[in-house]
Amino acid sequence: MSKVTLSQIRHVNSEQFSLQIDHLVVEEGEIVCLLGPSGCGKSTTLRLAAGLERPSSGEVQIGNQIVASKTKFIGAEERRVGWCFRIMRYSRI
Amino acid sequence: MPYPGQFWRLDHDPFGYFDNALDSFTRNYLGFSTGLLLSGTLAALMFAYVVRFLAISLGTVEASMEKITPNMERASTVMGVTGIRMLARVHIPIMSGSLMAALLIVFVDVLKELPATLIMRPFGFETLAVRAYELASDERLAEAAGPSIAIVLAGIVPVIILSRAISRSRPGQKGQV
Numbered sequence: 001m002s003k004v005t006l007s008q009i010r011h012v013n014s015e016q017f018s019l020q021i022d023h024l025v026v027e028e029g030e031i032v033c034l035l036g037p038s039g040c041g042k043s044t045t046l047r048l049a050a051g052l053e054r055p056s057s058g059e060v061q062i063g064n065q066i067v068a069s070k071t072k073f074i075g076a077e078e079r080r081v082g083w084c085f086r087i088m089r090y091s092r093i
Numbered sequence: 094m095p096y097p098g099q100f101w102r103l104d105h106d107p108f109g110y111f112d113n114a115l116d117s118f119t120r121n122y123l124g125f126s127t128g129l130l131l132s133g134t135l136a137a138l139m140f141a142y143v144v145r146f147l148a149i150s151l152g153t154v155e156a157s158m159e160k161i162t163p164n165m166e167r168a169s170t171v172m173g174v175t176g177i178r179m180l181a182r183v184h185i186p187i188m189s190g191s192l193m194a195a196l197l198i199v200f201v202d203v204l205k206e207l208p209a210t211l212i213m214r215p216f217g218f219e220t221l222a223v224r225a226y227e228l229a230s231d232e233r234l235a236e237a238a239g240p241s242i243a244i245v246l247a248g249i250v251p252v253i254i255l256s257r258a259i260s261r262s263r264p265g266q267k268g269q270v
Contacts, residue, residue, distance in 0.1 A: 047167075050171060052167050052170060052171070075170070075175075076167075076170045076171045077170055077171070077172075077173040077174070077175050078173070081171060082171070083167070083168065083171045085164040085165075085167060085168045086164065
């Protein structure tokens, strides 16, 4: 597991949801729990870290590699980040 | 409720206009006749079928697309499956049952469709429904039984397949009709 750093993040998504993170560091091996009311940006923070959304400005770093910045963006498919989603059961028809 | 004349007005006027324009152009400048390319072939009939049955199939397909949540696509992306591969490995497997159901429903409806087929079919083109209608109109009821029973048999097989597929998709009812 690598260190994850989000710095000077300003993010506005397509639904005009805005998020601001000045500095968030998750050290290697550290377990962090994000708590907050609905709509405060917990999931968006994770999506920014995983590469499912590109921040409007700021920088995301995983290990020693910058994965999102003003000029660079590595998508989720290349970041090798694991995510356990909640997916409801579905039927085929 | 649409009536057959509407198909004529909606489809044949623009098709006929295009055919006439193209034909007069090729006659005048290229020296040969194209004939009725759209209004005299199966193209017009196919267009009528698409317009008539699009709503039925679209409803079924849209319902299946609603089952695909954003989290499914995100999970796929995180695991490195994007674009066409996501379509093939996530969307189509989830939607395959509904796509098949839409296909079978439209197939059965097209099989027994009569008004548009009667009006827009090319000369000499007959479907089972047209054949049964013509024979029944001539009071040749015994002969009309053949195409009629063929419609019933061809229509009932997809219904059995669909019922089995629906049964299999429900837990605790494997393979039961």
